[in-house]
Amino acid sequence: MAWDFSTDPEWESDLTWIRDFMRTEILPLETLALDHATYLRVIRPLQQEVKDRGLWAAHLGPELGGAGLGQVKLALVHEILGASELGPPVFGVQAPDSGNIELLALAASDDQRERWLKPLLAGEILSAFSMTEQGTGSDPKQFTTAAVRDGDEWVINGSKWFVSNADRSAFHILMAVTDRDVHPYEGQSMIIVPSDAPGVEMRPLGLLNDPHHCGALHTHCEVHYRDVRVPRDALLGTEGGAFLLAQKRLGPGRIHHCMRWLGVARRAFDDMCERAVSMSVHGSRLADKQFIQDFIALSAAELAAARLLTLHAAWKIDREGASGSRVEISMIKYHGAKVMHDILDRSIQVHGSLGLSTDMPLQEMYAFSRSGRLYDGPDEVHKATVAKLITREYVPTAVPTDHVPTRRVAALEKYQDLLDTVSVQ
Ligand SMILES: Cc1cc2nc3c(=O)[nH]c(=O)nc-3n(C[C@H](O)[C@H](O)[C@H](O)COP(=O)(O)OP(=O)(O)OC[C@H]3O[C@@H](n4cnc5c(N)ncnc54)[C@H](O)[C@@H]3O)c2cc1C
Secondary structure, three states, rough: OOOOOOOOOHHHHHHHHHHHHHHHHHHHHHHHHHOHHHHHHHHHHHHHHHHHHHOOOOOHHHOOOOOOOHHHHHHHHHHHHOOOHHHHHHHOOOOOHHHHHHHHHHHHHHHHHHHHHHHHHHHOOOOOEEEEOOOOOOOOHHHOEEEEEEEEEEEEEEEEEEEEOOOOOOOEEEEOOOOOOOOOOHHEEEEEEOOOOOOEEEEEEHHHHHEEOOOOOOEEEEEEEEEEEEEHHEEEOOOOHHHHHHHHHHHHHHHHHHHHHHHHHHHHHHHHHHHHHOOOEOOOHHHHOHHHHHHHHHHHHHHHHHHHHHHHHHHHHHHOOOOHHHHHHHHHHHHHHHHHHHHHHHHHHHHHHHHHOOOOOOOHHHHHHHHHHOOOOOOOHHHHHHHHHHHOOOOOOOOOOOOOOHHHHHHHHHHHHHHHHHOOO
């Protein structure tokens, strides 16, 4: 099977443009500690430049105004943009909006497209995906938030947890139980709830990398839906179709996180190497000390492996879709999160106390990296998926296939003639 590691020259020139744009226009914004509203205002002209270059919302097909790159090319874009949390919104590829756009593109009615998809695509509004319930995020079968039909309306009651940008978004795509009498995989539906609907109450959550709930890009909320009424046609897709839709959204969404993490890890790695050649203690540069060489060599190998796993998963999605690539997606989800975390950890160590201070971005990136082991499914669930799908390919045997005495008996039988001839000679 052919395997081409190169990128075509035209695409390489776009990547060079993105790299330069990121370095000169986006990374400087990090130092200004902008609030959300100012950040959105400041990036407007930058977003226009990206649109003019034809690189806006590159994860979407041309029918939705995107560049329709496919996952492999997208991986190379995300890798660059992921170096800073501020990068993806400038290119219209930030979570959770990117996944929500894909969901709406898949399942929205004409009215829903006009009201929600169009302004979301244009970057005029934000959206939220409201699925997790506290303590059961890993097991959506246990969700209890319910939508009950009352005449021409759905009446929604329940609570969701850790909903990104719930309080900044124009609408939530909510996963709710609409039929308790069938299997949970068939009894939940997606419903579009305007964030300002009466009965939607939000409690801001602080988290490791944003304890005061003021992130320029993302905030998180616990959301209570108390007798929230939305019209019947707020249903997204079919009744009972939430799990199928969620799978379609979460598969590509997960790999996009992994692509961005490569950018985080690369940045931490570059910082580490620069520090190692810049600082001397006890008679030599850090780069000449074996402890630090181990950090650098290990990190380089881990990063290269994570990159190949990510690109391979992307390549497989392009050919077989997300559902045919579950092992690859889950594998890079937990592996990529660990690589990002470990490289950041080493980079901070090499910087000493400077690495922990806010004079460097590493502490912020480190705090951010920790959540990668949880969102879109904790490591343990992805590892269980990988192990389950892989072991499905194996059949139980009474005697191990590699059992030497058994193989020896078979080999003696197979080569008996030859062995007899050899011994006669
Ligand atoms: C930054 C961030 C953003 C998020 N954004 C959103 C969002 O926009 N919308 C949304 O709906 N949700 C969001 N989430 C929630 C996220 O998807 C959940 O945190 C995740 O699915 C895990 O669910 P949980 O936190 O309830 O963990 P729990 O289900 O409480 O699990 C706790 C722990 O139990 C263990 N565990 C669970 N299952 C297994 C298993 N099968 N085998 C072994 N051990 C297991 C794991 O150690 C796991 O970490 C976000 C989370 C974070 C951190």
